Amino acid sequence: MIQVTDLHKTYGNKKNTYDALNGINLTINDGESVAIVGKSGSGKSTLMHVMAALDTPTSGSVQYEGKNLANYNARELNKFRNENIGFVFQQFFLKPNQNVFENISLPLMIKGISANQRHERVLQVLKEVDMEDKKKNKATDLSGGQKQRVCIARALINNPKIIFADEPTGNLDSTTGKTIIDLLFKLNKEKHITLIIVTHDDDIAKMCDRRIYIQDGKILNHENT
Amino acid sequence: MKTLDIIRTANSNLLRSKTRTILTILAIIIGTITLTLTVAIGNGAKDYINNQIKAVDIPNGLFIVKKNPNQGRDGNPFAPTDTLPKYTNQIGIEVTPLISSSDMASIQQIKGIKKVYGEHTNLQTLYVTLNGNDKYAVSAYYYVPEETLSLAAGTIPSANDSTSVILPYKAIKTLGYSSPSDLIGKTVSFAFITSSNINKVTGTPTPTLKQFHVSGVMVTNLLVGDNAIFPVSVNNAIFNELDTTPTDQQSFSNVAAITDSLSSKDQSALQTTLSNKGYNSNSISSISSSIQGVITTVQVGLSLFAAIAILAATLGIVNTLLMAVLERSREIGLMKALGMGKGGIFSMFAFEAISIGFWGGIIGILLGVGIGSIANNLARKYFLKGFEGYSLLTFPISFLIIILVIDLFIAFLAGAIPALKASRMNPIDALRVE
Numbered sequence: 001m002i003q004v005t006d007l008h009k010t011y012g013n014k015k016n017t018y019d020a021l022n023g024i025n026l027t028i029n030d031g032e033s034v035a036i037v038g039k040s041g042s043g044k045s046t047l048m049h050v051m052a053a054l055d056t057p058t059s060g061s062v063q064y065e066g067k068n069l070a071n072y073n074a075r076e077l078n079k080f081r082n083e084n085i086g087f088v089f090q091q092f093f094l095k096p097n098q099n100v101f102e103n104i105s106l107p108l109m110i111k112g113i114s115a116n117q118r119h120e121r122v123l124q125v126l127k128e129v130d131m132e133d134k135k136k137n138k139a140t141d142l143s144g145g146q147k148q149r150v151c152i153a154r155a156l157i158n159n160p161k162i163i164f165a166d167e168p169t170g171n172l173d174s175t176t177g178k179t180i181i182d183l184l185f186k187l188n189k190e191k192h193i194t195l196i197i198v199t200h201d202d203d204i205a206k207m208c209d210r211r212i213y214i215q216d217g218k219i220l221n222h223e224n225t
Numbered sequence: 226m227k228t229l230d231i232i233r234t235a236n237s238n239l240l241r242s243k244t245r246t247i248l249t250i251l252a253i254i255i256g257t258i259t260l261t262l263t264v265a266i267g268n269g270a271k272d273y274i275n276n277q278i279k280a281v282d283i284p285n286g287l288f289i290v291k292k293n294p295n296q297g298r299d300g301n302p303f304a305p306t307d308t309l310p311k312y313t314n315q316i317g318i319e320v321t322p323l324i325s326s327s328d329m330a331s332i333q334q335i336k337g338i339k340k341v342y343g344e345h346t347n348l349q350t351l352y353v354t355l356n357g358n359d360k361y362a363v364s365a366y367y368y369v370p371e372e373t374l375s376l377a378a379g380t381i382p383s384a385n386d387s388t389s390v391i392l393p394y395k396a397i398k399t400l401g402y403s404s405p406s407d408l409i410g411k412t413v414s415f416a417f418i419t420s421s422n423i424n425k426v427t428g429t430p431t432p433t434l435k436q437f438h439v440s441g442v443m444v445t446n447l448l449v450g451d452n453a454i455f456p457v458s459v460n461n462a463i464f465n466e467l468d469t470t471p472t473d474q475q476s477f478s479n480v481a482a483i484t485d486s487l488s489s490k491d492q493s494a495l496q497t498t499l500s501n502k503g504y505n506s507n508s509i510s511s512i513s514s515s516i517q518g519v520i521t522t523v524q525v526g527l528s529l530f531a532a533i534a535i536l537a538a539t540l541g542i543v544n545t546l547l548m549a550v551l552e553r554s555r556e557i558g559l560m561k562a563l564g565m566g567k568g569g570i571f572s573m574f575a576f577e578a579i580s581i582g583f584w585g586g587i588i589g590i591l592l593g594v595g596i597g598s599i600a601n602n603l604a605r606k607y608f609l610k611g612f613e614g615y616s617l618l619t620f621p622i623s624f625l626i627i628i629l630v631i632d633l634f635i636a637f638l639a640g641a642i643p644a645l646k647a648s649r650m651n652p653i654d655a656l657r658v659e
């Protein structure tokens with residue numbers, strides 16, 4: 001369970017400040033699928049970053065299973081992200097000089113798993129995203145949808161409890177986007193991975209258990225399906 | 226992250242912009258070649274001096290001459306004097322005063338001196354001849370019993386052997402032979418003379434011929450030169466035969482003393498005592514160390530230039546890696562988001578730098594040694610002909626390792642700046658980059 005309490009995030013220096021998050025309160029249960037919806041600049045990505053321990057809030061707290069992220073040191077936060085959170089970004093962020101296999105094994109490598117042990121696990125997730133035949137391809141040689149599937153495989157590699165997806169279909173056409181979304185929801189249903197999707201797309205948002213509408217760093221309303 | 230994975234990733238990153246990496250390595254290579262060669266030249270010179278000195282070593286030997294009272298101010302031979310020199314019963318003012326029998330006795334009494342040998346430099350050899358007709362000009366070098374000589378062939382005559390000689394290396398060809406052993410056992414004659422055997426009016430010398438059999442041939446050596454080598458006893462005996470004036474017989478131009486095995490502190494105390502009594506003294510080891518000192522100074526100076534070349538090359542490393550950090554900022558952000566710590570990011574970039582330093586260092590050292598070997602061969606063929614046992618450049622493995630370590634260390638320092646920059650990057654800023 002993720003518990004967000006009175007979250008504030010202020011950007012800028014003393015003279016010129018901007019409140020990107022303005023008191024967010026939110027609880028997300030394990031296995032839930034949640035869409036964060038809002039206009040551009042409303043603070044969706046900022047909220048996601050703070051929740052995913054990529055950024056620290058100016059005030060307020062984020063708690064996982066009752067444990068406040070603020071009490072973790074840098075090393076513990078790194079380990080926490082590595083082992084519990086999967087990321088899927090709009091701009092893929094694949095390493096161009098590496099092949100699919102190597103890109104997917106990155107989180108395992110960071111974790112300190114040896115090459116031999118990585119191998120089997122990578123093959124497993126490649127199967128889950130249906131990309132076994134492309135494992136030797138350079139990341140740059142893939143189509144957009146394939147790239148995003150590699151990213152999902154990379155997000156899955158450490159068996160995360162939560163996947164944060166920031167506009168995962170932003171760079172894809174609608175049909176390809178649909179297969180990616182279907183894949184994410186399949187993982188949510190079958191593996192009980194909590195799915196938090198930042199999106200503009202109402203159709204995607206409607207597929208989630210819950211929609212959270214954000215405006216100017218505040219929650220406008222929750223909407224359950 | 227495992228160290229092996231860090232190294233692998235760093236190396237594969239280096240290959241991403243091959244041209245840039247190669248150019249950076251090339252700069253390190255050039256600096257390393259320069260450093261390797263300068264160090265090798267200095268070592269070659271030191272080795273040469275060492276070999277030359279080792280060929281005629283006198284353990285615990287000390288050369289003693291009397292100070293010339295007219296020589297410079299305050300005992301410094303080069304300092305000009307402001308008075309006319311004193312007359313010392315000798316013709317010419319540059320001559321070193323002779324060491325009398327009482328001088329010999331007083332030197333002998335100094336604590337630490339075991340034995341003294343006097344030499345008459347007034348005794349000269351005019352020529353050497355094998356068949357009596359062909360005469361070749363040659364000078365003499367007299368050795369003390371304690372002296373070790375490196376011979377090309379034969380044996381060293383015993384200290385009181387008055388009929389044996391060691392010939393210089395050049396005598397082989399001069400006397401019509403091809404190998405040093407050909408000369409051993411041959412009988413040669415030397416013409417000896419002292420100033421008392423020169424007609425005071427006509428200036429005609431009347432030399433005395435003495436027969437010697439060749440017991441050894443000396444290697445080419447800087448200190449002995451092309452001299453024929455006799456035991457010092459031969460010098461004394463023949464001088465006494467040619468010059469019968471008792472005062473002349475008891476006066477020596479220079480003295481070789483053998484001391485106890487002294488610590489360097491006791492040795493310099495002994496030399497101070499000698500100096501206070503009016504004698505200049507020098508040991509082979511002090512001559513050697515002062516020459517080595519000069520070479521080391523030159524070597525360090527040259528190496529500094531080479532080090533500047535390496536330093537300039539490391540700026541290339543800084544530049545290359547700073548560019549890499551900028552280019553890969555999204556990747557750095559991603560890795561941090563996926564849980565890579567500051568240390569891991571730092572090590573990755575630091576290792577890229579070390580890798581550049583390593584390859585630049587290894588290739589530079591190998592090329593340096595290669596160029597040096599070619600230079601050695603050329604030198605041996607042309608301008609170092611006859612300098613046996615001399616390599617223009619020598620490459621002790623310990624020095625090569627030190628050079629590599631210097632390369633790695635400097636490369637690491639250069640890499641630390643970009644590596645630190647990368648490790649401090651904020652993942653979110655990096656991920657927001659469009």
Ligand SMILES: Nc1ncnc2c1ncn2[C@@H]1O[C@H](COP(=O)(O)OP(=O)(O)OP(=O)(O)O)[C@@H](O)[C@H]1O
Nearest residue numbers: 011012018020038039040041042043044045046047
């Ligand atoms: N580092 C920063 N410094 C200053 N302002 C920032 C910074 N990062 C984000 N902001 C501002 O915070 C606000 C929220 O940004 P955020 O990226 O969360 O919006 P978003 O809802 O994700 O928008 P989009 O849908 O366009 O991705 C924006 O107005 C943005 O300009």
Ligand SMILES: [Mg+2]
Nearest residue numbers: 044045046166
């Ligand atoms: Mg956003």
